[in-house]
Amino acid sequence: MAKFFLVVPVNMERLAFYELCRALSQLKIEEPSVETFPGGLELELPLNVGLSLNRILKIPVRILLRVIEEEAKTEKEFVALLKKSDLKKFMPLGNIHVSSRSSFLRFKNSITETVEKTIGFRPRENGASVFVRFFRDICTLSINTSGEDLYRRGYDKWVGEAPVRDNIASGLLQLLIKGIDTTQPIELIDPMAGSGTFLLEASMLGRSAQRKYACESWDGVKLIDVPDEPVFKQLHLIAADQSEKHVEILKHNFSLIHSSAIVGLEDLFKQSPQKKQRTRLVICNPPYGKRLKTGGSEDYFLEILDQIIKVYQPDRVGLLTPRVWLEHSKYEKLSMLDIENSGIEAQFVVFSV
């Protein structure tokens, strides 16, 4: 057994836990005990199972393998730990990240130098980063099994203005569909789709990503070919955007994943009501903030919400906005989540209509 730490966006730990349970059942593995920390989940799994989670999980940023967790109060003890951990088997190694609190060994530069000297390597840009953490003299040494962060899905996605990060988009989508029967036909609409991240993530939920991970170059590692089990059994995707540039981006991005999404050049405020035939969910990240030169008031977002409901009559709407209150909305709020999206403090609210 090996110990893994899944690094996840703060406040998405619970969502990441549900996703993990689904992935383990896809791998036919019984649910192990999982410890939750702010920003991560820790659990023990057979080595190849933990490494293979890189392929399926969509919320984590990276998956760390805990190599050692032992006391080291002196440099000599630390060197002994490094030798015991045999880091060479994780070559090529990348950057070394050090943190230290309440410990005798506390100087980041000298800790980094000790690691480099003991294992005698120069970091490589695409190698597996090494994380060294000292807390109360316990040294935790971890290796990043993912390589490039997992929100890089391995396809040549074009991005527009202010895209939502892929793993955050997946987490929010997973919150939106909580309790919805995804075996039934579902229409998922993004009326301000930008580069279409939410809809692209919906297509990928339950499918392996087509990319490489750092751990695949380690001796003896063979990742499991996880059979795809799409979460949405009959998904109808509809993307709209008022800008021609984004419509081009959307068409390109959907063609990459061979999706038959409907893409339209539409201004949400000029659309007329559309007939509904099946469960309909809307997810939307309206423009806001200085970069996009638009408003950020409660009224602005309530107007968007009202318009979405008038045009689509959806069952649920998930709205990603800055942290405004949206107190005066007349619709029931099913859930709310505070997140950070590329450095901007944001909130996601799911309304039931």
Ligand SMILES: C[S@@+](CC[C@H](N)C(=O)[O-])C[C@H]1O[C@@H](n2cnc3c(N)ncnc32)[C@H](O)[C@@H]1O
């Ligand atoms: C923040 S971006 C969406 C980013 C998207 N979630 C992504 O991941 O790429 C907002 C998008 O809304 C579009 N937009 C703004 N006002 C609109 C309107 N009235 N109707 C349709 N699209 C609109 C903009 O063109 C922009 O692409």
